[in-house]
Amino acid sequence: MTTTALKTFKIGVLFGLGTLCQSSAIAAPTTFVHLFEWSWQDVAKECETYLGPRGYAAVQVSPPNEHVTGDQWWTRYQPVSYALTSRGGSRAEFVDMVARCKAAGVNIYVDAVINHMAAGSGQGVAGTSFTLKQFPIYNTWDFHDTCAINNEDYGNNPWRVQNCELVSLPDLNTGSSYVQGKLAGYLNDLISVGVAGFRLDASKHMAASDIASVLSQVNGAPLVFQEVIDQGGEAVSASEYFGNGLVTEFKYTTKLGETFKSGKLAWLSNFGEAWGMMPSYKAVVFVDNHDNQRGHGGAGNVVTYQDGALYDLANVFMLAYPYGYPKVMSSFDYHHDTDAGGPTYPVHDGANLNCFGDGWQCEHRHQKISGAVDFRNNTNDVWQISNWWDNGNNQIAFSRGASGFVAINRENGTMQQTLQTGLSVGRYCDVLSGQISADKSSCSGQTIDVDANGFALVNVPAMNAVAIHKGAKLEGSSSANWKRTVVFIKAQTQSGQDMFVRGGIDYAYAASQGKNCNSNALLCALPIRHNNLLNTTTQNWKQGDNYLDWQGLEATQGAGAEGSALDWTTNIWPSAWGTKRTVSVDGYGETPLNQWGDHYWMLDVDMDCANTVNGWFEVKAFVKNGQGWEGDIQQAGAPYQSKNHFAQCGRVNVFEFGQNQTLIQDF
Numbered sequence: 219m220t221t222t223a224l225k226t227f228k229i230g231v232l233f234g235l236g237t238l239c240q241s242s243a244i245a246a247p248t249t250f251v252h253l254f255e256w257s258w259q260d261v262a263k264e265c266e267t268y269l270g271p272r273g274y275a276a277v278q279v280s281p282p283n284e285h286v287t288g289d290q291w292w293t294r295y296q297p298v299s300y301a302l303t304s305r306g307g308s309r310a311e312f313v314d315m316v317a318r319c320k321a322a323g324v325n326i327y328v329d330a331v332i333n334h335m336a337a338g339s340g341q342g343v344a345g346t347s348f349t350l351k352q353f354p355i356y357n358t359w360d361f362h363d364t365c366a367i368n369n370e371d372y373g374n375n376p377w378r379v380q381n382c383e384l385v386s387l388p389d390l391n392t393g394s395s396y397v398q399g400k401l402a403g404y405l406n407d408l409i410s411v412g413v414a415g416f417r418l419d420a421s422k423h424m425a426a427s428d429i430a431s432v433l434s435q436v437n438g439a440p441l442v443f444q445e446v447i448d449q450g451g452e453a454v455s456a457s458e459y460f461g462n463g464l465v466t467e468f469k470y471t472t473k474l475g476e477t478f479k480s481g482k483l484a485w486l487s488n489f490g491e492a493w494g495m496m497p498s499y500k501a502v503v504f505v506d507n508h509d510n511q512r513g514h515g516g517a518g519n520v521v522t523y524q525d526g527a528l529y530d531l532a533n534v535f536m537l538a539y540p541y542g543y544p545k546v547m548s549s550f551d552y553h554h555d556t557d558a559g560g561p562t563y564p565v566h567d568g569a570n571l572n573c574f575g576d577g578w579q580c581e582h583r584h585q586k587i588s589g590a591v592d593f594r595n596n597t598n599d600v601w602q603i604s605n606w607w608d609n610g611n612n613q614i615a616f617s618r619g620a621s622g623f624v625a626i627n628r629e630n631g632t633m634q635q636t637l638q639t640g641l642s643v644g645r646y647c648d649v650l651s652g653q654i655s656a657d658k659s660s661c662s663g664q665t666i667d668v669d670a671n672g673f674a675l676v677n678v679p680a681m682n683a684v685a686i687h688k689g690a691k692l693e694g695s696s697s698a699n700w701k702r703t704v705v706f707i708k709a710q711t712q713s714g715q716d717m718f719v720r721g722g723i724d725y726a727y728a729a730s731q732g733k734n735c736n737s738n739a740l741l742c743a744l745p746i747r748h749n750n751l752l753n754t755t756t757q758n759w760k761q762g763d764n765y766l767d768w769q770g771l772e773a774t775q776g777a778g779a780e781g782s783a784l785d786w787t788t789n790i791w792p793s794a795w796g797t798k799r800t801v802s803v804d805g806y807g808e809t810p811l812n813q814w815g816d817h818y819w820m821l822d823v824d825m826d827c828a829n830t831v832n833g834w835f836e837v838k839a840f841v842k843n844g845q846g847w848e849g850d851i852q853q854a855g856a857p858y859q860s861k862n863h864f865a866q867c868g869r870v871n872v873f874e875f876g877q878n879q880t881l882i883q884d885f
């Protein structure tokens with residue numbers, strides 16, 4: 219017998235034949251990104267080259283108004299005037315950015331700092347001088363009296379939270395009509411140049427009614443989301459702000475972080491309102507934000523880019539799950555210095571993109587994150603989940619009705635499950651590993667096949683995820699012709715020997731039917747996808763083995779393969795052999811499909827039956843490090859003349875190495 223060595227092996231991704239292309243038309247955009255500290259020129263270029271094509275709805279930009287001088291990122295949160303001059307660029311550059319993003323289908327949301335002005339005295343980046351509570355546009359009487367917000371105030375003193383000073387920043391008297399008029403003037407200036415929405419910074423520190431008064435003077439209908447940190451037990455609660463627009467849901471970032479870092483993903487089946495969060499339609503949600511990722515703004519044990527693969531998985535969950543309006547964080551490295559401003563070099567440097575290492579992170583460009591944005595855009599029509607599945611631990615999967623299906627594996631082992639996707643039959647492009655071409659003929663990532671009953675064999679490597687949706691279904695692959703096909707070939711083998719098959723349609727026969735396989739070998743090959751990737755010895759050979767053909771190793775296939783790999787099986791694992799191995803767990807050993815005994819090597823694939831001859835195709839076996847090629851076969855009832863076994867697509871075919879006898883039966 220063959221003792222199949224168990225070595226650890228990390229399953230890579232299966233790449234389809236596709237070429238990389240732009241994604242096709244974008245369905246309703248549903249996600250925005252915070253390009254934290256990006257310059258206006260960089261934002262504009264990013265809208266044109268990436269955000270628009272990839273379906274991001276909007277960008278939250280850093281505060282565009284004049285702020286105090288200094289290198290720290292947080293100088294942007296100390297306003298000096300409402301002139302549109304800032305580290306992000308000039309007014310002209312800002313106006314240019316808004317227009318170019320709009321033309322690319324991307325809105326701009328401004329982070330509006332309206333609760334306070336700069337602390338102390340100094341100069342703004344546009345040259346405006348100020349002293350304590352004395353600015354060209356404001357005077358002492360436009361501010362609340364000086365008092366500090368103490369920690370305990372957050373729990374029991376709403377007046378102090380809103381009238382005293384947040385980190386010593388002079389607190390504007392937002393109740394005064396003069397101040398309200400100035401603030402509305404600033405927001406209206408932004409609207410006049412095309413800004414589509416606002417993040418209202420430090421909203422908890424302003425009475426909801428003051429914000430309402432300002433907004434009542436604002437033109438048009440901008441999207442408004444108010445930053446209110448409310449983890450529960452606050453003197454000022456998030457719900458007070460619902461009347462003004464959306465509100466940040468900080469419970470989301472905290473609880474998602476806790477669950478991904480130290481909980482179980484299986485808990486997430488009812489994430490959202492059932493966890494004490496606000497109504498979904500009011501909530502702006504995020505995995506992390508510019509404050510809590512670097513220990514500011516109350517912080518918390520959140521997941522950030524520093525967590526690597528875990529970060530992508532948390533974003534995939536947020537974007538796939540129907541709750542709230544999600545914001546993707548796009549940050550820069552802060553692990554040396556949590557006060558540091560953005561890198562001094564641009565993101566876009568000619569054709570170069572400076573997203574790496576200690577600099578700009580560009581999380582929004584991670585394939586998993588942008589792919590999940592595409593998933594959200596294409597599943598927005600079904601605002602609920604179905605087919606929830608979990609393993610009781612950290613592997614989960616769910617559908618968005620018939621619009622999409624996602625699986626997330628936050629474990630160290632492979633996830634392999636046959637699951638109900640809710641999708642219609644066909645071959646889909648996994649949008650987390652690649653993109654579907656504009657004509658939907660190819661996928662630059664792996665593909666997943668859904669059968670006529672909606673089921674798919676879902677393979678997710680450790681710390682990985684897959685997602686398919688109705689907009690990423692490959693066309694022209696006549697998916698209805700795909701059928702699970704099994705071939706058993708019995709051969710006495712020994713440890714260290716492995717069996718492969720080659721096969722397809724005979725070239726001479728094909729020529730008689732007008733197909734020239736000498737010039738195009740694919741006309742005589744049968745597209746396949748292996749169903750069993752669990753055997754650590756054979757899984758590498760099955761990766762990238764896209765055809766049963768006569769050629770041997772495919773360009774995409776693991777080295778050492780002699781064709782399509784089979785696995786050793788038996789009907790009953792002999793107890794004398796120690797730990798029982800099964801095809802369902804180990805990829806080899808016992809399988810209920812084997813009803814005959816030891817040494818029945820098994821090929822288990824989904825096969826495109828379109829190229830078969832009335833359902834028939836040929837196979838010939840090869841034992842590597844052993845008997846080599848089997849001898850010629852004369853099979854009764856063959857559809858045409860050949861020296862090989864004939865098997866039927868969609869059935870269980872049983873042969874013996876070098877022997878003519880044949881058993882073909884249904885599953």
Ligand code: LM2
Binds near residue numbers: 294337384386420
């Ligand atoms: C926010 N939301 O409500 C922002 O998300 C957050 O980033 C802002 O704080 C804060 N509110 C005020 O807009 C950041 C940063 C603070 C920083 C302030 C003002 O987290 O650390 O405070 O911006 O620049 C800094 C110093 C602080 C000092 C203060 C005034 O870190 O020590 O307080 O300036 O000089 C004495």
Ligand code: CA
Binds near residue numbers: 379380381390423424
């Ligand atoms: Ca205030």
